[in-house]
Amino acid sequence: MDLQKRVDQHDRDLAAHKKRMEKIEKDLGITAKLVKVGMKLIIEDRRRQKESREEFDYQLKALIASQQRTDAKLDRLADMLLRRNRNGHSSS
Secondary structure, three states, X not given: OHHHHHHHHHHHHHHHHHHHHHHHHHHHHHHHHHHHHHHHHHHHXXXXXXXXXXXXXXXXXXXXXXXXXXXXXXXXXXXXXXXXXXXXXXXX
């Protein structure tokens, strides 16, 4: 009888172990799906960041070019005003 009790307990332990393993496998499957979805989100986010950075760079370059044109116009205007004020006379 003692042997039979031990065998029965072993069978119960084995069944419990099998249930735990099934739960672990299920949880691992869910985790794998979450990781896969998370990786897709990360890839999409990086793509959007790259597009945003490229758009920002484009706009910044346009702003710099515009500012350079404005600076050149102001320099020409200042030169013209300085020449006009002298009108051929010394500034003393």
